[in-house]
Amino acid sequence: MVKKQLNTGVIGFGLSGKVFHAPFLHTHPGFNLKKIVERNSTESKNIYPELEVVSDYKNLIKDETLDLIAICTPNTLHFSMVKECLLAGKHVVVEKPFTPTSKEADELIKISEEKERKIFVYHNRRWDGDFLSIKKILKDNLLGDLYEYEVHFDRFTPDLDQNWRDKNIPGGGILYDLGAHLIDQALNLFGYPDKLNSNIQAQRANSPVDDYFKIELEYPNLKVVLTAGMMxxxxxxxxxxxxxKGTFTKYGIDPQEDALKKGLMPNTQNWGEEKKKDWGIIDIIIEDEQGNYQIETLPGNYMGFYDNVYDVIINNEKIMVKPEEARNVIKIIELAFKKNITKLQL
Incomplete structure (x- = not known):
């Protein structure tokens, strides 16, 4: 039993609002999904007939019954909308990346502290099954002393899209989009690095934004490689x-996004479970003998993000994605765009 429900509104019903937020707010017993902002349609009403669809986001900001607003808009709108929500006394969930600049993130953090309202940045990939499995592998010390961590977020999308991600605007491009996930995971595992090196390119013909990156983060006795490309x-x-002690290799990607795109709800049986063929392979030395075997991937659980949102607001528990951590992701992106080796300081 939940103590109370948090009345919630969602701004935007594109990929983010439709796939990554509304299904969880709808199925979580601690939230009452009350309103969704759609400027040009009422698509959400077909899925959630009980809610109210409005065309102006200010309707949500002025609604005194709303406790929480989830901002699922293009990156250029994050700063202004989060600010308006905080000043109106609302708690805020905002899609990653937090803001296009770390300066904007710092300002929002200050406002949230002054208004005693929480900012939750949606770094949902902390709840990917593969990432949860890697955290357990490292916690159990199965690989011994780790000296290299490499992660890819590659796709084959040779044609430019017409959406904002492929436009030369603040927060556009692959580094802000996919890179934010990989950087957040790395910082969550290893903290802030000592050095950074980057290679950022626009590989597709006539691309106005970056569509490839390779970032190397250096720690004492550890190299972290984060890379993604659209080709x-x-x-x-x-x-x-x-x-x-050995290596761990993992193919495939967490199945939750694909399930959500198919219209499945996160209370579906066997949610987040990965097929055995996609489990990772660990190759280690066990008692002086080589051992090679699959490790079952832990179930992914994006609902864990909203479990924490509820527990922080209602039960005053510790926030799992601190806004300062999300701000540090933006700092790394800003440094990466300098395209050189930089000595980092907190």
């Missing part, structure tokens, strides 16, 4: 970890 037809491993 990778034959996908290789997603994760490659190398340690003093």
């Amino acid at each position: 990778v037809k034959d996908l290789g491993p997603r994760f490659i970890l190398k340690g003093s």
Whole structure:
């Protein structure tokens, strides 16, 4: 039993609002999905007939019954909308990346502290099954001393899209889009790095924004490689970890996004479970003998993000994605765009 329901509104019903937020707010008993902003349609009403569809986001900001607003808009609108929501006394969920600049993120953090309202940045890939499995592998010290961590987020999309992600605007491009996920995961595992090196390119013909990156983060005795591209037809491993006892290699991607795009709800049976063929392979030395075997991927659980949102607001529990951590993701992106080796300071 939940203590109370949080009345919630969602701004935007594109990929983010439709796939990554509304299904969880609808099925979680702690939230009452009350309103959704759609400027040009009422598509959400077909899925959630009980809610109210409005065309102006200010309707949500002025609604005194709403406790929480989820902002699922293009990156250029994050700063202004989060600010308006905080000043109106609302708690806020905002899609990653937090803001296009770390300066904007710092300002929002300050406002949230002054208004005693929470900002939750949706770094949902912390709840990917493969990432949860890697955290357990490292916690159990199965690989010994880790000296290399490499992760890919590759796709084959040779044609430019017409959406905002492929436009030369603040927060556009692959580094802000997919890179934010990989950077957040790395910082969550290893903290802020000592050095950074980057290679950022626009590989597709006439692309106005970056569509490839390779970032290297350096830590004492550890190299972290984060890379993604839109011109990778034959996908290789997603994760490659190398340690003093052996390696872990993982292909495939968490199944939750695909399930959500098919219209499944996160209370579906066996949610987030991965097929055995996609489980990772660990190759390690066990009692002086080589051992090679599959490790079952832990179920992914994006609902864990909203579990934490509820527990922070209602039960005053610790926030799992601190806004300062999300701000640090933006700092890394800003440094990466300098395209050189930089000594980082907190």
